[in-house]
Amino acid sequence: MLNQSSPSNDLQTGSVQLLPAVSLDNVIFGFHHNELTVLLLQAKSNQGWMLPGGFIGKEEDLDSAAVRILTARTGLTNVFLQQFYVFGSAKRNRKEHLGDVLQTLGIELTAESWFMQRFITIGYYALVNYDQVIPHPDETSLACSWQAVRELPPMLFDHEHIIAKALHALRLQLNYQPVGYTLLPKEFPLKSLQTVYETILGRKLDRSNFNRKLLSYGILEKKEKHYSGASHKAPFLYSFREDMYFKALENGLEKDF
Amino acid sequence: MLNQSSPSNDLQTGSVQLLPAVSLDNVIFGFHHNELTVLLLQAKSNQGWMLPGGFIGKEEDLDSAAVRILTARTGLTNVFLQQFYVFGSAKRNRKEHLGDVLQTLGIELTAESWFMQRFITIGYYALVNYDQVIPHPDETSLACSWQAVRELPPMLFDHEHIIAKALHALRLQLNYQPVGYTLLPKEFPLKSLQTVYETILGRKLDRSNFNRKLLSYGILEKKEKHYSGASHKAPFLYSFREDMYFKALENGLEKDF
């Protein structure tokens, strides 16, 4: 019976029964030093890097599993997290590496082992505030740390491809949904938000036009000036108007006149 | 062992081993009598309607499975077929109905039966030429036929929701990818393409502006006039320039000047 063949392992979820053949990988984007970064795990076994992922409980919603996995590595709850693609090529070779990982854990492998079967993986991407994350490696990992998207370390499996696809989805999202609420601190100068956009899109934007456009959406609220001590005009700080922001996430961005 | 728990049934794929816990549903859109239609199956057991779906072979690419399932019901190969969402709520109740379906087939059900487990399903949508489809019901179905999207019959499971989500994805696609190649005959008047767009979007478009816009993409090629016998000016026929069309599918639509 299927139930018996699933291992009652506690890798991810205590002794909960897991859905077989399906995994989930989170591409967690942060923003630091004007760079777009991703939170990655480094495998103990062979020093390769991988996305924080996991499996889905037998009676667990997909979205809940994604949140659970994200929370386990970052400590965060309540972030923007969205499914973007299912990677289902039959040749997604987990196998040759996964053997190493599991041996490190002392898990016995046979040809029919649950872990050796073919997996499809569901990709989610998240946007989180870099400063609020406390990276937690899991048992199979040497390290859990941020890496610049522009110069990724050697990645295992097809995870480099998954990141590329996530970035593509994120760029599309910019066109019709707001971005930034979960990436930036509560209050921020417009220039920071512009840099976020520029970083995601990979190109420069015109300051004047960017300001006008973003303000026209009505999702920003002007706060007091911020004196940084630099020898130039102090910029105004802004915060997102939560009600408007989430409405815009649902319905898409449109100017209201 | 997992292998033994999967049924060697021949519902979908002969006696091939299947991926457990994952199914795949195709939303196959056609276009007929100025209506957007979907190809549906009617269950023998309770007369409810459902999407043509199936399971994935143990060593089969996801995309290949989607094509196989589509081909089985339509006879078509080589159509536009695209993954759009994974439905992973734990409460996706296949169960109460699936029992009926399987009893009709004489398959024995126990609580631990393979078919009774919780499934996630991967949604694909397809755009096909209505006239080229020869609907083939499967063994569990009374009928396989086109139904208007605007007045769907009573649907089983969450399939009405899946169709709604597919339509939404299709509408988004119109903004940055061309549509129509697989929906229309090789040569067609611009008015037909406009009706396709209007049907998908659910609103009227201005004829003049539509023509200008579509022609500006450079994916259409003007052919000879078509005399229909109606008492009005004969429209020019157009065909898609395949090279341009597929380039635009990849890179998105942009006018080239």
Add this chain to the structure above:
DNA sequence: CCAAAAGTGTTCCGTCTACACCCATGA
């Protein structure tokens, strides 16, 4: 000649783009 639908042109308006100009700040 007429109705119907295709084809073409025009005007209006809002948005995007590029760039210029002024303002505040600390050195």
Add this chain to the structure above:
DNA sequence: TCATGGGTGTAGACGGAACACTTTTGG
């Protein structure tokens, strides 16, 4: 007072919406 970067203004290009006018066709 100077350099730096923030804030604001503006002219031109571009694209979408609405609508008018012309052309072709069969009756």
